[in-house]
Amino acid sequence: DGGITQSPKYLFRKEGQNVTLSCEQNLNHDAMYWYRQDPGQGLRLIYYSQIVNDFQKGDIAEGYSVSREKKESFPLTVTSAQKNPTAFYLCASTLWGGNSPLHFGNGTRLTVT
Amino acid sequence: AQTVTQSQPEMSVQEAETVTLSCTYDTSESDYYLFWYKQPPSRQMILVIRQEAYKQQNATENRFSVNFQKAAKSFSLKISDSQLGDAAMYFCAYRGANAGGTSYGKLTFGQGTILTVHP
Numbered sequence: 653d654g655g656i657t658q659s660p661k662y663l664f665r666k667e668g669q670n671v672t673l674s675c676e677q678n679l680n681h682d683a684m685y686w687y688r689q690d691p692g693q694g695l696r697l698i699y700y701s702q703i704v705n706d707f708q709k710g711d712i713a714e715g716y717s718v719s720r721e722k723k724e725s726f727p728l729t730v731t732s733a734q735k736n737p738t739a740f741y742l743c744a745s746t747l748w749g750g751n752s753p754l755h756f757g758n759g760t761r762l763t764v765t
Numbered sequence: 766a767q768t769v770t771q772s773q774p775e776m777s778v779q780e781a782e783t784v785t786l787s788c789t790y791d792t793s794e795s796d797y798y799l800f801w802y803k804q805p806p807s808r809q810m811i812l813v814i815r816q817e818a819y820k821q822q823n824a825t826e827n828r829f830s831v832n833f834q835k836a837a838k839s840f841s842l843k844i845s846d847s848q849l850g851d852a853a854m855y856f857c858a859y860r861g862a863n864a865g866g867t868s869y870g871k872l873t874f875g876q877g878t879i880l881t882v883h884p
Binding site for chain 2: 683685687692693694695696697700702710740742744748749750751753754756758759
C-alpha cells in the first residue's frame, strides 16, 4: 500500500545537536511538506517542496533546513539554531495544485533537553 | 497572508446528537479550496471533507457536511449522529487555487477544535 513513512516515531536529542527527521513517500506525489505542531495548537508550515531540487520556506523556517534530492524523500534537519525544537513534526505530500488533499505521515515527536 | 480562525477551542456533544464546528478565513483570493481534517489521539491526520470555492453546493460525506458561505468567508462543519469515534481534534484548512498566488499549493491551518463525544 502507498503511504508516507516518518521515522523515528520518537526522537531524543541534547541541546546544541542537529537532528534529521526522515520522510519517505511512495505515492508518486510531486509536493512534500513539513509542519510543526505544538500542544493544543494548529499546524504551522516549516518548508515545502514542489519538485526535486527545489524547496521554499514556510511560515517558521528559521532554525530548520531541508533537501529534496529524490522525489520520494524530503528530510528535515532541526539545527541548533532552532530555539524551541521540542514539538511534534508532521510530513505530508500531495499532487501539486488542484484540490488534492494532503496525505500525512504518522509524525515524529522530537524532545530536546 | 491568508489566515484561518477556529473560535471554539473545545466543543462537546452527546452521542447520536448533532454538533457544528465553526471556521472563518481571511483571503483576498477568489479561487481556493477548503478542508476539514480530523486528528484523533493517535495524531494521524485524516481528511474529513473538502470544498471547492467555485462550487455553490455544500459538500457532504456521509454524516459530515459543511455550510460554506463564501461572502461571509465561513466554512462550518456539521457532524450528524455523532459517534464516540468522532472524538478528536478538528482542523479547518485553506489552500489557494490560483497558480502564482502566495497561497498556491500551501495548506494553512486553523488552531483546531477539540471535540468530546459523551456516551
